[in-house]
Amino acid sequence: MRIDLHAHTTASDGADSPRELVAHALAAGLDVLGLTDHDTTSGWSEAKDAALGTGLRVLPGIELSCQVFDDEGSSPPRSIHLLGYLPDPTHPELTAEMDKIRHHRSDRLRLMVESLQSDYDITWEEVQAQMPPGATAGRPHIAQVLIDKGFFADTTEAFQGPLRADGPFHVPHYAPRLREGIRLIAHAGGVPILAHPYTGERSSAVHHQQGFEGILQAYQELAEEGLAGLEIDHRENTAEGKEVLRRVAAELTLIVTGSSDYHGTKKPNPLGENLTAPAQLERILERASGHGVFS
Numbered sequence: 001m002r003i004d005l006h007a008h009t010t011a012s013d014g015a016d017s018p019r020e021l022v023a024h025a026l027a028a029g030l031d032v033l034g035l036t037d038h039d040t041t042s043g044w045s046e047a048k049d050a051a052l053g054t055g056l057r058v059l060p061g062i063e064l065s066c067q068v069f070d071d072e073g074s075s076p077p078r079s080i081h082l083l084g085y086l087p088d089p090t091h092p093e094l095t096a097e098m099d100k101i102r103h104h105r106s107d108r109l110r111l112m113v114e115s116l117q118s119d120y121d122i123t124w125e126e127v128q129a130q131m132p133p134g135a136t137a138g139r140p141h142i143a144q145v146l147i148d149k150g151f152f153a154d155t156t157e158a159f160q161g162p163l164r165a166d167g168p169f170h171v172p173h174y175a176p177r178l179r180e181g182i183r184l185i186a187h188a189g190g191v192p193i194l195a196h197p198y199t200g201e202r203s204s205a206v207h208h209q210q211g212f213e214g215i216l217q218a219y220q221e222l223a224e225e226g227l228a229g230l231e232i233d234h235r236e237n238t239a240e241g242k243e244v245l246r247r248v249a250a251e252l253t254l255i256v257t258g259s260s261d262y263h264g265t266k267k268p269n270p271l272g273e274n275l276t277a278p279a280q281l282e283r284i285l286e287r288a289s290g291h292g293v294f295s
């Protein structure tokens, strides 16, 4: 069984339509594909229709934007991604929160474009043209315009340049606190799993510059909030990070997943480059109680 539980489409910042994603998943020999667009479930129905009768099963999910504030509140909040599998896509609280995030993401992206206009000849209309109506707006949509106009070779180069999070053009966007995100997904019957928790580059929910006992306690607090698992096999987690996370998952009996985080041509990650064990998928299915259907 080849199970890849994290992929994006044009419903957020991926390059493939949901139908194209299903075709690529079949070509990659996958048996199960997790569809996890940022802050939306709008790709679910097209993907499920496309997968019908092909032998590919689609595990519907989301990747919810969240943030973590340090106790003192002195440093800026850290941006965290929380995967949620099989939430009820009509749950009023969850859909309201995703609507709010998408709205703020769009406003924020327009502000970034206005700021970038001092150095780059791009317009908000050109960036909007990259997104189907209702898609979750993200920096990769600006990256595409910068690439099309010859400023950068690919998304990675644009993110190393003006789109970087610590650069002068970056504008943050609203996102719920991680605890709130965990609660929302769980209330909607979904299974919350922390995406790429231990990378060298991205911000993390837990401070890892401390002894193992401290790290374990921090993850235990999240587990008590309802966190169900950790995405350990992801290209951005460091080798040392994966080891630590495996110890944490064993201690706390958390679900362990592996995924590509495929974005089509918008990221180098190929489908199936990391996989999830069938027993771990079973644990996700057992824990889910929403109305999302695995088909």
Ligand code: AMP
Pocket (backbone or CB within 6 Å): 013, 137, 138, 139, 140, 155, 156, 157, 159, 160, 263, 266, 267
């Ligand atoms: P945003 O959602 O606007 O904060 O933009 C971050 C998103 O850009 C993440 O979901 C990444 O998947 C995507 N992305 C694509 N390529 C890169 C890259 N080279 N570096 C960082 N993020 C990237």
Ligand code: FE
Pocket (backbone or CB within 6 Å): 008, 013, 038, 263
């Ligand atoms: Fe993304």
Ligand code: FE
Pocket (backbone or CB within 6 Å): 063, 081, 195, 196
């Ligand atoms: Fe992510």
Ligand code: ZN
Pocket (backbone or CB within 6 Å): 006, 008, 063, 261
């Ligand atoms: Zn992702």
